[in-house]
Amino acid sequence: MFETTARNTGKGIILDVSGDVDLEVAPKLWSAMERALEQSLSLKIRLSEVQFIDSSGIAMLLKGLKRAKDRKIEYAILDPSPRVLRVMELADLHNVFSIERSK
Amino acid sequence: MADELEITVAAEVTSLKEVRKTFAPILEEWEPESADMLLLALVECCSNVVRHRRASLGEGCIRIHAERQPDVLRFRIDQFCTPEDVPSIKPRKFDSAQPGGHGTLLVDRIMTRVIYEPDVNCPDSVTLVLEKSLPDGSRDSTDV
Helix, strand or coil, X not given: CCEEEEEECCCCEEEEEEEEECCCCHHHHHHHHHHHHHHCCXXXXXXXXXXXXXXXXXXXXXXXXXXXXXXXXXXXXXXXXXHHHHHHHHCCCCCCCCEECCC | CCCEEEEEEECCHHHHHHHHHHHHHHHHHHCCCCHHHHHHHHHHHHHHHXXXXXXXXXXXXXXXXEEECCCEEEEEEEEEECHHHHXXXXXXXXXXXXXXXXXXXXXXXXXXXXXXXXXXXCCCCEEEEEEEECCCCCCCCCCC
16 A cells, blocks of 8 residues: 655754555655655655556656755665566666655 | 456556456466566556546456466456557657656566557446466467
């Protein structure tokens, strides 16, 4: 089941996303991302628990990237699951996003 | 092991998870190495029906048929669109300034062939056929 949890670390917001990201829930993902982008100068979106993502979900991540660039907000994808990475590579986007790994 | 599966779901956004739930296990059985990408292609096409199909088609439903042959895996989505819609279905890169077409791009990259066939059961509509070629002899000899 799709779920997002935002956590303010003091250095920025980490948005944990879990479940499947598809056309149905993409607007909910964007709402959560938009709130986070308004509250912080740093947003990292953790996708380790995302087992399915399609073009509508990728489009939200790209929308967030654009919004972050426009507002000079640090923006990264954190711990993408193997399936998320495969879709990013398929879409030629694996070098577009800043991808980070948790220590 | 079943070699084909057909379901009909409502052409609504809430049906997409039902499509995934139904086809994920059978695709894992048929083609474990590429099951996740095949499922993605199928869901992208169903999403396009939900988003774009004309109200006159499909009676508010999406009928999906999947079959596995020794050399090809095939999905069919009936009444996918009208013949007039086909020229406008174009893949677009995600960085394109024009909206839309991203799902089509992913489908084109996953599947071996994407075919728009006249729907024999419904005049003025087109069936979408997605095919993925399978390596020769990829069928497990223990399959029944």
